[in-house]
Amino acid sequence: MATENVDLLRSTYEAFGRGDVPAVMEAFADDITWHAPTVLPQGGDARGKEEVRGFFQRLAGAWQDFELDFGDFVASGDRVCVIGRARGRLDGTETGYGFVHCWTVRDGKCTDFDEYVDPAPELLAR
Numbered sequence: 204m205a206t207e208n209v210d211l212l213r214s215t216y217e218a219f220g221r222g223d224v225p226a227v228m229e230a231f232a233d234d235i236t237w238h239a240p241t242v243l244p245q246g247g248d249a250r251g252k253e254e255v256r257g258f259f260q261r262l263a264g265a266w267q268d269f270e271l272d273f274g275d276f277v278a279s280g281d282r283v284c285v286i287g288r289a290r291g292r293l294d295g296t297e298t299g300y301g302f303v304h305c306w307t308v309r310d311g312k313c314t315d316f317d318e319y320v321d322p323a324p325e326l327l328a329r
Contacts, residue, residue, distance in 0.1 A: 205278035208308040212276060212283050215313070220271070224259055228252055232312040239318045242326055243300070244293065246318075266291040281308050298325040 211230060218226035237249040237258060244265035249255045262269065269291035277284045283306045290299030301321035307314050 205280060205283070207311070208281065208283045208306075209276045209278045211308060211311065211313070212285060212306060216271065216273070216285070224256075227259070228256065230313050231255060232309070232314045235312075235314055235316065237316045239316075240320050242322050243318075243320060244326075266293055268292050282306065283308060293325070296325055298323045300326060 215227055215230040218224075218230075231252055234251055235249075235255055237255050239246040239248075239258065241247060245258055245262035247258065247261075249258050269289065271287055271289050273285060273287040275286045277286070285304040285306070286302070287304075288299055288301050290297070292298070300323055303319045305315075305317045305319070
């Protein structure tokens with residue numbers, strides 16, 4: 204199960220990297236719960252695919268040249284944690300943050316997302 208969950212998330216992040224938001228959304232349960240810290244310009248809580256789609260719209264509206272770099276995918280049972288860094292330009296300034304994305308996957312769909320971040324000083328100054 205853990206291997207399949209990692210495969211699902213790897214392919215979801217690959218779709219995000221291609222800008223294929225419909226493929227990303229397909230990986231999510233209809234009633235997904237979402238938490239991204241409000242220190243991020245796209246941060247906030249969401250419930251359900253439509254509200255999560257709003258998260259991606261905020262992300263696209265705030266950042267230019269946004270990219271994710273992955274360090275590791277760690278899985279146990281229905282939980283997968285993705286460790287990495289995000290970077291891009293925010294209001295013309297190069298910045299970024301370290302992250303851990305914690306996912307719960309049930310029946311082949313992502314049901315919960317919690318993001319933990321280590322923001323660059325520029326993000327904290329906003």
